[in-house]
Amino acid sequence: MSGVDVVELSRLQFALTALYHFLFVPLTLGLSVLLAIMESVYVMTGRQIWRDMTMFWGVLFGINFAMGVATGITMEFQFGTNWSYYSQYVGDIFGAPLAIEGLMAFFLEATFIGLFFFGWDRLSKPGHLAVTWCVALGSNFSALWILIANAWMQHPVGSRFNPDTMRMEVTDFSAVLFNTVAQSKFVHTVSAGYVTGSMFVLSIGALYLLRGRHVELAKRSMTVAASFGLASALSVVVLGDESGYTTTQNQKAKIAAMEAVWHTEPAPAPLTVFGIPDTVHHETHDRIDVPWLLGLLATRSISTKIPGIINLVDEAKTRIHRGLEGYAAIARLRGNPQDGDARKMIADRQGDLGYALLLRRYVDDPMQATDRQIEQAAWDTVPDVDVLFWCFRLMVLLGFYFIALFAYAFYVASRRRLGRGRIFLYAALWSLPLPWIAAEVGWIVAEYGRQPWIIEGLLPTFLAASPVPVANVWISLIGFVVFYTALLVVDLYLLIKYVRIGPTESWEIPDFAGRKVPPGGVIVDRARLYPTPTPAG
């Protein structure tokens, strides 16, 4: 089919730009809250060092924030540019949280980020603190709304197929809003962001202690990061488990692929801690199983079974046949819009319509599909077992490592021994990239694990792409790779440069009159700062 290339390239572009965007988002989420905490301590205690900390981490935050905002616009555009049928088919539901995100979150963070940097000498202490909290709140609201939108793609509730408009329409907005998947995903994702922010501060603080620079600032920053990081690491794992539980309820194929459960096993199912999935023979070799554990974790019962992949494929075949009856009814309705029986049939089969659409990969008219094509389409509902199995294990392993590292950091910090053991400092320093790896593989488990669906059970990804010329997608894809790589180089260069400069030196600079400026460049003499403007000319 001629459309395949556009679909594959669009998917690649979306994955690359989303993964790239997600390099900056977790740090924005975490660091914004850490800045607000540090500045709160400053306002409560009045101690200058806490203000220095806020300003220093604020500079690094600003460099990262610019990239997060810039790459975020790409994401909003791409639904329209590359996934136009998706936008048309579900815009009625998916567009609303996106627009509310703009109204409630983007305006908040973007309006106040300017004052965060420009307002130090124009606002009272509590005034500036309120600004910082607004930035943090805005970032976190943004995560909430985009995850409500994403949760609907994973678990499409509160909507129905309308044959008159040939699209999905909302029936119950509160169901979309209070989607159980959205809740666990939101807390899981922002916690991952807090872990990232905490690790960033902990690692750079450790670097300073290893070099014996900025010791007081580094110790205090690390103490904040250790406590906030420990709470967040615990939260990320607990809510990760909650996410797994909701996935078991709603995306059975995803959980089966993550755990490489080929056949439904007697409840409660064992958890395969390690094994080598064999996607040809549909079994897992060299398994190390913990009896009962998966059943207990994923279903929270001892009697509920977790369906295996083979059984889910059989179920998918049934749903394809049911979906085909709905598909036929849509064609009848097109011929005769007054056909009440066809409407009834569509309403009854709307949950399975998407399964009939899976056949469009193999045949233009699904009604003509052969048994072999139905078999193929049913197997398409199985996500990539290898990738999911290993990415999931890597993410979980990292999650537990973060708990251990932050727990130890918290212990050391509370005993006031930060800076004594160099092994811990090196461990903290070299752990810097790990939260990003965890976040990226987490994205892969969640989104690649949703395949072949763009909206679980409703619309296959390959049908959702824009019918644009393949050359266009090549242009944008190559453009993004080149442009984003250049930006990453600049971003990392600046981050490293400002970490090297460090907090103290960058603030104690001579002002325009040759005096030493206190940290933050605050000029006490307001008359000099704002001279009465002279008339033009």
Added chain:
Amino acid sequence: MAVPIDYATLRVVWWALLGILLIGFAIFDGFDLGTTMLLPFIGRSNTERRVLINSVGPVWEGNQVWFILGGGASFAAWPPLYAISFSGFYIAMFVVLVALILRPVAFKYRGKLDNQLWRNVCDWALFLGGLVPSLIFGVAFGNLLQGVPFHFDDELRAVYTGSFFGLLNPFALLCGLVSVVMLAAHGAAYVHMKTAGDIAERARHAGIATSLLTLVLFAVAGLCVYGWIDGYALAQPLDHAGPSNPLRKAVETSVGAWFGNYRVAPWTAAAPLIGLAGPLLTAVLLVARRPVASFLASALGLAGIIATPGLAMFPFILPSSASPDASLTAWDASSSQMTLFIMLVAVVIFLPIVLGYTAWVYRVLRGKVTPQMFEANRQAY
């Protein structure tokens, strides 16, 4: 859930809200796009350029959300409009995107390296980041007025059959120029208001020239719409509360059809009149050295200029040149009644809050921008 507002009203409200968001975008983000377009011409030394950059530095980011919100609102309220325009204008959108990504990076990173070459690169990025989106938005309006080539298949899958270079036709480029000069004038009026000395004076001159140019080009574009390009009209009345399926109507096209609404509802002629009066007033007030008044006059002019095609085209929102019957109108291309209502509730709650804190931020930042300010504040740009 029963929706307490009828479908037709909600559609008109959302049609108006889309226009208000566009006008909000032009008034707020327009002045920082305009300021960065003028950067190489008005700012002659690094200090002068930093004055210009810092005059919009604390606010451009919030301003840009107007555009992002416009995209999100069209996605939510007019899904086919969002789907067809973004995928149809694929390359144009990609170019806008690159320009918009250059802006935050250049704004934030320019001052972070003490290197003249780096600053020049950032200045060019800011200039292009202002010019390119302004031009393309105008070009998009020019194509909207002429209709764009798309049709639907049986499943209401939209197929766009035009090309990138097809977008760059003479009338569309004329509209692009209107957009560039009007935002440059708006930026100049802003700079004149926010700075002092030589820069302010240069901005004043640039503002007078560009606002007069806006006046002329806007008038020429109007003549083209009257006597040259095809307008669209409904062949029969359309059910205002019908399902959002654009394949159930007939549309006819003729030269000058876009002037039909002025006959049916003469009050709509207020938009082009304001669009002509605004730039003229801006120029006069700049000559008279009235900074705040000239900025407000410019904002008024922008509202008039943007409202003109919107009101002239009503109820059309995206005409199809390939298949006029498939054109998108306010009556058959919206979201469901419930979605429009829920989104309206969100707007009614949040927009006043947004306007409230935006006003507060501008109040905190009031006063002229001087070199001393950013030389003192290390976190300035």
